[in-house]
Amino acid sequence: MQVEINGRRQALACHTVFEARSQFGGATDVVILNGFQIDSDHPLAEGDTLTLIRKGAMPSREELESMMMARHTPTVHKKVKQGRVAIAGLGGLGSNIAVMLARIGVGKLLLVDFDIVEPSNLNRQSYYIRHLGMPKTQALQSQLAEINPFIQVETRTVRVDAENVPELFGDYEVLCEAFDKPDAKAMLVNTALDKLPDIKIVAASGMAGYASSNLIKTAKPLARLFVCGDLENGAAIGRGLMAPRVQICAGHQANMVLRLLVGMEEI
Template identity: 40%
Template sequence: MTIIQNITSHLSVKKAGIAGAGGLGSNVAAALVRSGVGHLVIADYDIVTKPNLNRQFFFADQEGQSKVDALRENLLHINPKADVEAHFCKITALNAGSLFGSCDVVIEAFDCADEKKWFAEWMIAHYPAKPLIMGSGIAGYGSPETLRVQRSGNLYICGDQRETNEKLVPLLAPRVIMVAMMQADLALELLLQEKPL
């Protein structure tokens, strides 16, 4: 087996959870499916709108579709054999365990800071051993060197962690996707940890 086949075969039995299918979640999902991660659980309660298309992994003809269904469709275009569980729902304390309890790694990809905080605290309380990869601080453009990863036990935070005024500093593809790729790259690092190369 070549190294890439070895990596792909190791990832094919792994399961990644993605909480949110916006700019971070949709792009993380694409990178993980391309890398060969076999099982994805994606939950989101939003629909695709035109302003999403400047950074999220959706297409103009998908406007009005639920993000999870549109994303599942796009991911299956990359790999028809990928097992993608799409859940059109808000993630709450009532369903988070059944959604993400069996995942090897969980990606936090919410929009609002208070949802990020709730989810991080819930995961730390209920699944302290499960790696949680968060995104925080992805707005604007320029100075890509300010993007970083903070490691804190099983919690990983990707982004610049800087507060900005949403009205003045918009979300744009390069920075959002860079942070999504940092999350996806860390997910591979964690999923491939025990893999003998």
């Protein structure tokens, strides 16, 4: 019987999952059979995919790919791995979007921001005390390497303007707009729509304060533009930017990116 174990085809004489685990792994390994984690023994069939995850150890590239493929399904994982996504702005939205996209294994990420990490960022952005004073691009790149060292992460520590948008983002299929200021958001979206006819843009508007989570949604105002947020609650006196709603909106953006990468453009 031929079974795929951690990305390799193996000829087995045994007939159950736990028998295979005893032969190729250890008794404490997490077992994923055809994309589902199992806790009790199960018969093996010709062509099954078995992933054995060693607890507490960093897997090889091949093993990690096999694990992620088991979780995502092969077709979805292949599309995500081939994805090229740029993130403009690495604050509360962008830093959290980058972490989520790294976790799902997007093959190539571009991180763009001109700023450094400072104390007020810590209430909602994916940074830690050890990052204070570091360029956000460098701090975030180091975090992503700890999540998935096998994806490609490029950084540009520059301020985005109308002149450099085509050069920065022209090689990417999806652009995440994650700026704080409305004028910068409008500049990036309008320039990308005008100068980059093939790119899809996932933007955000309205995630400040602590209004209901259910107000945050994803809209599609134009064929290549998707906007996440409640479209109303911007930061103002008495209504600051706080981690929960900012991260909910970042989750909407990351999920829309995922949907675009797998070919689903409806909201």
